[in-house]
Amino acid sequence: MRPTTLCFPVNAQGQILLGRKKRGFGVSKWNGFGGKIERGETFRACAVRELYEECHLIADEAALQLVAYLDFRFPADSAYNHIGYVYFLHDWKGTVTASDEMEPCWFSASSLPYDEMWKADGIWIPMILSGRIISGTIVFGDDNDSIAHTDFSDTPGLLEQTVPDTF
Template sequence: MRPTTLCFPVRPDGKLLLGRKKRGFGVSKWNGFGGKIEAGENFLQCAVRELREETGLIAKEEDLELVGFLDFHFSASSELDHIGFVYFLRQWQGTVQETEEMEPQWFDPAALPYDEMWKGDRTWIPMLLKKEKVKGIITFAEDNENLQHLELYRIDNV
């Protein structure tokens, strides 16, 4: 089970920064920013590094707001299974830039491109946007696309 992070920058007007994956796992899907923890890193350090690598934005660990913990399972490809801490970020430095891996774009929360995102996102992301914290297990079907099982809980603390 790979440990990962997922970070969503949120502007004061409530718009969410998503990135369209340009290569690798999840190509063409809109998602938050993150990835696998590297040797010697903790979750916060990973989230800061991945955000910088994928958007050019510079974050401070103390500005990351822990909003969720998700356990992703892929029925046909267990090597893709991963756990992830989910963060919102409301303060950063720098300007959003497209990178080799991601094409970033700001979205109004009412107009997120759910049809071009991972299945399940349309359930747990709205919970986070309502200031709920979430913990859960998301299991994808044999096609690694559709949902086989979704188990989400609202929690007070992650």
């Protein structure tokens, strides 16, 4: 299970920054900013690095607000299986800029493009936007896109674990 992160910047107007993936797995889908942890990184360090690489925002690890722990399972291709922590970010420096991987755009919480996102996003993102802190499992179908099963629970005392030694 590969450790990953996702970060959703939220501006003072309550808009959420998403990026449309330009290449790789999930191409053309809108998503938060994040990716795979590099050896020696913490989850928070990964979130900060990926945010900068994908949209050029500079964040402090302490400013990340932990909102979810998710276990993504792809039975049709286990190479895509990953776990990850999800963060909101309300304070950063820099100007949102496109990268070779992501095209960023601000959306109001009521107009997120769920029909152009991962199908499970329409289930769990509204949960965290409502203030819930959750843990959950998302099992995808044989097409690596449809949802076979989800299971979410409220986890108000959620704490980050250390990065596994092997991944």
